[in-house]
Amino acid sequence: MTAEYKVNGSVAVITLNNPPVNGLGHATRSAIVDGMRKALNDDAVKAVVITGAGKAFSGGADIKEFNSPKASAEPTLHTVINVVENSEKPVVAAIHTVCMGGGLELALGCHYRVVSPGAQIALPEVKLGILPGAGGTQRLPRVLGLEMALNMIVSGNPVPSEKLAKTKLFDQLADGDLMEAAIAFANKVADARPLPKVRDIKIDYPNHEGFLQFSRNTVRAMAGPFPAPVKCIDAVEAAVTKRFDDGLRYERELFTELVQTPESKALRHAFFGERAASKVPDVPEDTPTREIKSAAVIGAGTMGGGIAMNFANAGIPVTILEMKQEALDKGLATIRKNYENTLKKGKLTQEKFDQRVGLIKGTLSYEEIGQADIVVEAVFEEMGVKEQVFKKLDQVMKQGAILASNTSTLDVDKIASFTSRPQDVIGLHFFSPANVMKLLEIVRGEKTGKDVLATSLKLAKKIKKTGVVSGVCDGFIGNRMIEQYSRQAGFLLEEGALPEQVDKAIEKFGFAMGPFRMGDLAGNDIGWAIRKRRYIEKPDITYSKTADLLCEMGRYGQKTSAGWYDYKPGDRKPYPSQVVNDMIVKHSADLGIQRRKISDEEIVQRLVFALTNEGAKILEEGIAMRASDIDMVYLTGYGFPLFRGGPMLYADIVGLQNVVMTMERFARGRHGEAWKPAPLLARLAAEGKSFN
Ligand code: 3HC
Numbered sequence: 001m002t003a004e005y006k007v008n009g010s011v012a013v014i015t016l017n018n019p020p021v022n023g024l025g026h027a028t029r030s031a032i033v034d035g036m037r038k039a040l041n042d043d044a045v046k047a048v049v050i051t052g053a054g055k056a057f058s059g060g061a062d063i064k065e066f067n068s069p070k071a072s073a074e075p076t077l078h079t080v081i082n083v084v085e086n087s088e089k090p091v092v093a094a095i096h097t098v099c100m101g102g103g104l105e106l107a108l109g110c111h112y113r114v115v116s117p118g119a120q121i122a123l124p125e126v127k128l129g130i131l132p133g134a135g136g137t138q139r140l141p142r143v144l145g146l147e148m149a150l151n152m153i154v155s156g157n158p159v160p161s162e163k164l165a166k167t168k169l170f171d172q173l174a175d176g177d178l179m180e181a182a183i184a185f186a187n188k189v190a191d192a193r194p195l196p197k198v199r200d201i202k203i204d205y206p207n208h209e210g211f212l213q214f215s216r217n218t219v220r221a222m223a224g225p226f227p228a229p230v231k232c233i234d235a236v237e238a239a240v241t242k243r244f245d246d247g248l249r250y251e252r253e254l255f256t257e258l259v260q261t262p263e264s265k266a267l268r269h270a271f272f273g274e275r276a277a278s279k280v281p282d283v284p285e286d287t288p289t290r291e292i293k294s295a296a297v298i299g300a301g302t303m304g305g306g307i308a309m310n311f312a313n314a315g316i317p318v319t320i321l322e323m324k325q326e327a328l329d330k331g332l333a334t335i336r337k338n339y340e341n342t343l344k345k346g347k348l349t350q351e352k353f354d355q356r357v358g359l360i361k362g363t364l365s366y367e368e369i370g371q372a373d374i375v376v377e378a379v380f381e382e383m384g385v386k387e388q389v390f391k392k393l394d395q396v397m398k399q400g401a402i403l404a405s406n407t408s409t410l411d412v413d414k415i416a417s418f419t420s421r422p423q424d425v426i427g428l429h430f431f432s433p434a435n436v437m438k439l440l441e442i443v444r445g446e447k448t449g450k451d452v453l454a455t456s457l458k459l460a461k462k463i464k465k466t467g468v469v470s471g472v473c474d475g476f477i478g479n480r481m482i483e484q485y486s487r488q489a490g491f492l493l494e495e496g497a498l499p500e501q502v503d504k505a506i507e508k509f510g511f512a513m514g515p516f517r518m519g520d521l522a523g524n525d526i527g528w529a530i531r532k533r534r535y536i537e538k539p540d541i542t543y544s545k546t547a548d549l550l551c552e553m554g555r556y557g558q559k560t561s562a563g564w565y566d567y568k569p570g571d572r573k574p575y576p577s578q579v580v581n582d583m584i585v586k587h588s589a590d591l592g593i594q595r596r597k598i599s600d601e602e603i604v605q606r607l608v609f610a611l612t613n614e615g616a617k618i619l620e621e622g623i624a625m626r627a628s629d630i631d632m633v634y635l636t637g638y639g640f641p642l643f644r645g646g647p648m649l650y651a652d653i654v655g656l657q658n659v660v661m662t663m664e665r666f667a668r669g670r671h672g673e674a675w676k677p678a679p680l681l682a683r684l685a686a687e688g689k690s691f692n
């Protein structure tokens, strides 16, 4: 059973008990109905209280059940709510901590609601690409009024219970013991008749048409490719315009429609993907962690500054070490300016500004960082420099300190070998700008201690990052995959496309930025340096030479006001460049390639399936633990469109057999060797399976 039934005097108490958040899965729903039946059949029981055990009243419908037959098995949530609402004995919801989605819908089906202060009240379904499907869109406007309810339903954001205490949603705000208050309330209303039902409340909103039309226009503009927010408005409109039961039916139709959409699948995948990423099978949740009360960062360049800000934002004092006073001053000034900009935009209070700036110190001396609990190295990407730094860290850092590297491509095991304590060494790969980007690749070296990994995962949460664990390989998960994507982008230029077409096609697919605009932003010289290294280390890999020719022209990107595009000084807007386009066309001619018209569809497939195929190799090699980890890397670090769920889920939705057939077609073209399906992809496709 996942709900307990007890009788307290003349009040029956049904306590949902389905950890972690009392999700309303089939077993829990059945247990509620059983409890109600017992209460109704027991003459000694005069009223019922429904509450939740542990850290929630209820987090809502069990999202894990959505794709299984259990989701629609009786008793459905509708049935449960009907049983409660139609009970001839009063039912009181005793709400605390979390009351969301189906949990709030259940509470709205009760005759009365008593709540603790500080409880998070929400209908967050929209964040999963759906809408409240058990009466939430029909009942919430009846207790909160149209505007407030619509805001909650369309945003999905939680509201603290005390802010709603004076509305019809709650009958009592219980300052003391919730259960005591709820049972006293139940005794008080035991004989009250008729029992109040939210469904009977009339919504009085003159000119609702105007308000809803205005809301629709605003929401449509903000919702982008997601259908759910506008459908939420349609459902709420039904609460005003239709009879209650018709509104309920209409809400159900919209819910059923939305739950099938790829957008909802993608959002649910991201919800679980984010949580799964923090779980490592051989590092159980009770693995001891080290305390992180202070931090140090080596290098105050592009990355070091942003990394230091993460610590300060989380209230952890941090010292940045540089080689020269000038570089240190410059780095600290950039950090200050970043905070000042946020202050000016009103996104930071003066108090928080002072606090955060005050937590960041600079130094030129290793002696000053020796006592830090963690040090993150962000110096030049050269093994020789990393060697110097890690040997020094090994000498000066206290025992038990975590020694992390922000390297984006170098071998973390080799870096660890420069120290006498490889168990303390780990890769913490932040993404630029490090104070903004959500992704943190946590690179687990061969000898990295389990406690160091567990501490890093905990730290990721503390600094509000999505931590994804990667094994050691060149480029880890994200950059190793992006290399295949960039190679295809280069080949497309040789074969007939121009940068603008490639960027537009992939941006229309939903990427935040196409590969060429991205190259110009990050600096084309960075990729050039990596390729030069690869030409020596891995001479078998082929690249289009266009990017090298571009760099030879000195066109490094926005920083030189010229890259794949032309830029006007001080302006980030890209203008197609005639000289670059001429260079590309000439290069095709030099290679003897007859340029052809390439469709946007081909561009998208080549870029995205290049990611998927490399992702499959990474998965099979165990560099990533699960397909959803790869998707999280791409959703949080590379601007992959959230509504498509990441390169692995996208391939699943397209169908792996279709992906393989498309790759076989590409394999007959130039550089066909790149299109050999990864063994895992080929196998899953042949078996009719998917990655996720
Ligand atoms: N169903 C199933 N599992 C759920 C769940 C749900 N509704 N909500 C949370 N969980 C699970 C998480 O997957 C996680 O599991 P794990 O430990 O195995 O990884 C665990 O509960 C804890 O979740 P968090 O790490 O997010 O814990 P927090 O304490 O930080 O947050 C929370 C708790 C606020 C409830 C947050 O989990 C949340 O926002 N959950 C989603 C709530 C939601 O969207 N509810 C609506 C569901 S859809 C619905 O009700 C449809 C109805 O209208 C018909």
Ligand code: NAI
Pocket: 298, 299, 300, 301, 302, 303, 304, 321, 322, 323, 324, 327, 377, 378, 379, 380, 381, 382, 385, 388, 389, 406, 407, 408, 409, 429, 430, 431, 432
């Ligand atoms: P950067 O060149 O902007 O900054 C490096 C800083 O390190 C400079 O200020 C330099 O003075 C300092 N430095 C060099 N040697 C030092 C030493 N021995 N001791 C102390 N300070 C030293 O470089 P950036 O871009 O910040 O990169 C740093 C690291 O982060 C590299 O490993 C890079 O691969 C990685 N990285 C870079 C990303 C980016 O987008 N720039 C993204 C993710 C990782």
